[in-house]
Amino acid sequence: MTILMPEPDQSVLARRDEIIAALRKIVPGEGVISSDAEMKPYESDGLMAYRQPPMVVVLPSTTKQVSEVLRYCHQNGIKVVPRGSGTSLSGGALPLADGVLLGLGKFKRIREIDFDNRAVVVEPGVTNLAISQAVDHAGFYYAPDPSSQIACSIGGNIAENSGGVHCLKYGMTTNNVLGCEIVLMTGEILKIGGKAAECAGYDLMGVITGSEGLLGVITEVTVRILRKPETARALMIGFTSVEAAGQCVADVISAGIIPGGMEMMDKPAIHAAEAFVHAGYPLDVEALLIIELDGPQVEVDELIGRVEAIALGCGSTTCQISTSEQQRLLFWSGRKAAFPAVGRISPDYLCMDGTIPRAQLPLVLRRMNEMSEKYGLRVANVFHAGDGNLHPLILYDANKPGEQDAAEAFGADILKLCVEVGGVLTGEHGVGIEKRDLMPEMFSDIDLNQQQRLKCAFDSEGLLNPGKVFPTLHRCAELGRMHVHKGQLPFPDIPRF
Amino acid sequence: MDTLKVRDAQEVEDAVRAAIANEQPIEIVGHGSKRTVGQPMATNAVLELSALNAVTAYEPNELIITVQAGAPLADVLSLIDSKNQHFAFEPMDTAALLGTAPGAGTVAGMIGAGLAGPRRIKAGGARDHLLGANAVSGFGESFKAGGKVVKNVTGYDLCKLLAGSWGTLAVMTEVTLKVTPRPESERTLVLRGLGDVAANKAMTAALGSPYDVTGAAHLPGSALRTTAGALAEIAQPDQSLTLLRLEGITSSASHRAQSLRTALKSFGDAELIEDDASAALWRGVRDVEPFAASGPRALWPVWRIVCPPAAGGALGEQLSRESGGEVIYDWGGGLIWAALPPAADGHAKALRQRVEKIAGHASLIRGSDAVRAAIDVFHPQPAGLAALGSRVKRSFDPSNILNRGRMSRGSAT
Structure with a gap:
């Protein structure tokens, strides 16, 4: 492992038995897992090159249990790593040797479907796809569609601010969640937002989304649902250069068209995917675009024509347009299977x-x-x-x-x-x-300090998911210190307020 | 009042550092068009950013624009309009409501206020369009949040906090916003004479339809009685208007308008209004023209209520009946603008009791100095959330230098 994690706290490890016993009192029965064999599946997430058995796995099934587990850990200086379905590709749920792995997998209930307010209230362990399935009969869906949607949980989606192929048009998770119930590291339970479009005060929902499990543990989520588009059709367009394909994407957007999806693959990806799923991809092109238009039939049909003309203008060498749902899905099959396809070669x-x-x-x-x-x-x-x-x-x-x-x-x-x-x-x-x-490639120390100060507002002891996101850990007291630069007051004429 | 007009980000940082060192709270101002919103502030020193007014970069094909904080919103809107683009969240122009100079207002002021217009139901709010920002915190440090691309999850999304924070967390010096193509055409269906609850049902049906409605507003007849402008032109005496907007390529907008009209037959026979005439109506809704400061209700406090949309009609009807005030509805009922007869507390207590019952919240957007000093202008939060909000404020501005007291009545000292 080339990434250093925080040094395990030996005093915590020495108390392991006592900690497990205390946790069993909060979450009885099979909700606390402590044997090496049973903890094995929790050693890593979707970033499988990294593995670390946790000190103990806890699988609560109520908000109260989550709150009590966190309060206990807070009082006893024990680190906690939250985990949804464990599909993170960046190691967000990698356990800590001296930490509790808090799995939310038992929070599987859809609590409320409210079509009039176009909102669904779910527990965090519900999968992304299950939300769409639950409202499908009424013609609705939940828009963000990460490629792991069959497995990934909505709680994890919030932690990562997950996207998907349709987010250019429909937004990421952050644009599609309305509220949550969150438990802070102290055990305090807070309700943020709800079925209204905006929450009062600062946009805490906005900053919790994408916070990678460092600010709190989500125990309930309210998402926005949308009506499904009437229809969708796709174009599969080949180009002899990546530049030409890139120009086509730019021209589509400058023509005022925001497609439901617009995906590009380069030659190695095209070949790997075609060998795997036989989607009929052209093999003699350097770049392939799959552009999907969705909406009312009349709109989709017209935009398909406009996009085709733009592609021709950019020198496309092949262009197929789906004429059936089956064909549209075939176009997508190669793109959707691109990762396993590459895994084959x-x-x-x-x-x-x-x-x-x-x-x-x-x-x-x-x-x-x-x-x-x-x-x-x-x-x-x-x-x-x-x-x-x-x-x-x-x-x-x-x-x-x-x-x-x-x-x-x-x-x-x-x-x-x-x-x-x-x-x-x-x-x-x-x-x-x-x-x-x-992170320092993108952010200065000052930028990162400001982000970590926010972390301190939620978790003053730095016990929730430490070692993730930030390359250097700082104590909150140190971050909060004000370095006062005595200077000439630029408002010379007024008395001090 | 003493005003310091800064010319660049370094001067902002210098000014904030000096203010910290001298324990001098400062008010952050662009054009000052929304200075009357919020609790009266505990300061008499003003930091003015209108000279930071450059467009740093506009990349229509990348769907982004980067501007300095003080760039005039009106100029930026014309610039992106010249490339057939817009801010999809339809930022409100508060001039008519607040009685300030037409056309005033800066981009950062618009973001800080976060007042999105009718298309919020479809496109999200200011918070959904702020991709990146450079800002000076109350630590006197220049920091960067977010990025300059449309898709980014690197680090905490501090932009979400800056949007709608009314200048209380940091002084934005430059912002990057998402721009999107302007729809080719728009169509508005007009239903007449519906009561508030029936209109709420019609809007709910429209928003639950597959026709991609991008505006759903209801204006009771009494609220329209004294309005001027496009809304007045189509209004009949004492008859309400329910407006439903469809946008997109011409063939699609027309087609969907017809389909929706058919679907809503049980609510009446809708009239169709197209393009420029339609746009004028929605400007009237967006800017809350029926309650304009130039009109007869100039002295009435005006509340902005955000609530679960399907509950809006019953709430608004109750509020107007009980207070003798007027309401208009946007966001399919999820946004209610309420102008209530003058009262010492602006009806805060009674109104908030009603609003909280349906899990909504209410902010006073227009009110006299006395009313704003007497009540919580922004909706008071439950204790735990309020405490977290204060910790978040301190994490950006530990000595409470920036817009002290504006968002929270207890924090003026």
């Missing part, structure tokens, strides 16, 4: 997640090819083209000495490049441990 791969200004795409891909040669590792690219979110997949073999380190160094170089061209380290996967030590 390489023993291991790393999935990166930077966002860049789209105009920089040709430059970034060129530089990435140079890096690929330098590190001697192949890279395949899938790309949420509409919003500039890159997913380079770095192919490597963990069994070959040095390859994992090389792949991680390659990945870090890609993310540094994203920042260098005006982008960011992560578009939707989160910082977690994976990008933690790259």
Whole structure:
């Protein structure tokens, strides 16, 4: 493991039996797991290169239990790592050796469906897809659709501010949640927002979303649901250069069209996907765009024509338009299977997640090819083209000495490049441990201190998910210290208020 | 009052540091168009940002614009309009309601106030469009939040806190906002004569339909009686208007308007209003023209109530009946503007009792100095949330230098 986690607190480890006994009093029966064998599944999340058994796993089933567990841990200086379904790609739910792993998997109930207010109240362990399924019969759905939606939990979605292929048009998690119940590290239970469009006071819901489990533990969520679009159709367009495909994306947007989805794949990704699912992708192109238009039939039909004309103007060499739902899904099948497809052609791969200004795409891909040669590792690219979110997949073999380190160094170089061209380290996967030590590439010490001060407002002892997101831990007292610079008051004429 | 007009971000930082060192709270102002919103502030020193007015970068194809905090909103709106783009959340122009100079207001002021217009039901609010910011905290430090791309989850989303914080957390010096294509066409369906509760039902049906409604407002006849402008032009005496907007490419907007009209037959036979005429109506709703400060209700306190949308009609009807005031509805009932007859507490107590019953909240957007000093202008929070809010404030501004007391009555000292 190349990422250092906070040093385990030996005094906590020495009290392990006592702590487990206390936790069993709060969460009886099978809700506390402490044997090595049973804790095994909790050792890692979707970032499987990193593993760490927790001190103990606790699976509460009520908000009260969550509150009591957190209060106990707070009083006893015990760290807590919250976990939803464990699908994080950035290691957000990686356990700590001296920490409680708090799994929310038993919070599986949909509490209320309110079609009139277009809101659904759910427990955090409900999967993303289950929300859409629960309202499907009435023609509604929950818009964010991360590719792990069959497994990932809504609580985890809030922690990571998850996106998906449709978020250019419909927004990320943060744009689709209305409120939550959250338990602070002290055990205090707070209700934030609800079915109203905005909460009173500061937008705490907004800052909790995407906070990667460092601010509190979510025990209930109110999401916004939307009516399903009447129809959706997709175009599958091939180009002989990445530049031409990039131009097509820019031209679609400047024509005032925001497609439901706009995905790009480069040649290695196209070939891997086609070999896996036989979606009929053209193999002689350098870049493939899948553009989906959704909405009323009359709108979709007209926009399909407009997008086709734009693509031709950009020199597309192939263009297929779906004429049936089956064909639309076939176009998508390759893109949706891109990660496992790449998994077939390489023993291991790393999935990166930077966002860049789209105009920089040709430059970034060129530089990435140079890096690929330098590190001697192949890279395949899938790309949420509409919003500039890159997913380079770095192919490597963990069994070959040095390859994992090389792949991680390659990945870090890609993310540094994203920042260098005006982008960011992560578009939707989160910082977690994976990008933690790259944070200074994007943020100054002052920027990071300000973020950590906010953390102190929620968790003054730094016990909730420490070691994630921030490369350096500071004590809250130190962060809160004011360095006063005595200066000339620029308002010379007024008495002190 | 002593005003310091800063010219760049460094001067903002210098001024805030000096203010901290001298324990001198400062009021943060752009054009000053919304200075009368909030609790009266405990300061007599003003930091004015209107000279930070440059457009740093506008990238229509990347769907972003970066401007300095004091850039005039009106200018920025014309700039992005020239590329057929807009801020989808339809920021409100408060000039008519507050009786300030037309066209005044800066971009950061608009973000700090976070007052989104009718399209919020579809596109979200200011908080959903603030992608990044440079700001000076109450530590006297310049920090960056967010980024300059439309999709970003790197670090805490501090932008969400800055939007709607009324300048109490940090002094924004530069902001990056998401811009989106302006719809090609718009159509408004007008239903006449519905009562508030029936209109609420019609709006709920429309918003639950697959026709992608981007505006749903209801204006009772009595609220329209004294209004001027586009709304007055289509109003009939003492007859309410219920407005439903559809936007997009022309063929689609027309098609959906027809489909929705059919779907809402049981609520009446809707009239159709197109494009410019439609846009004028929605400006009237967005800017709360029926309660304009130039009108007969200039002295009436005006509340902004946000509540679960399907409960809005019954609440608004009750409020107007009990207080003898007037209400108008936006966001399908989820936003109620209430102008109530003058009262020492602006009806705060009675109104909030009603609002809290349906899990809503209410802020006084227009009120006399005396009323604003006497009541909580922003909705008081339960103790735990209020305490967390104070800790968040202190995490940005530990000595309470920035807009001291504006958002919370107890914090003026």
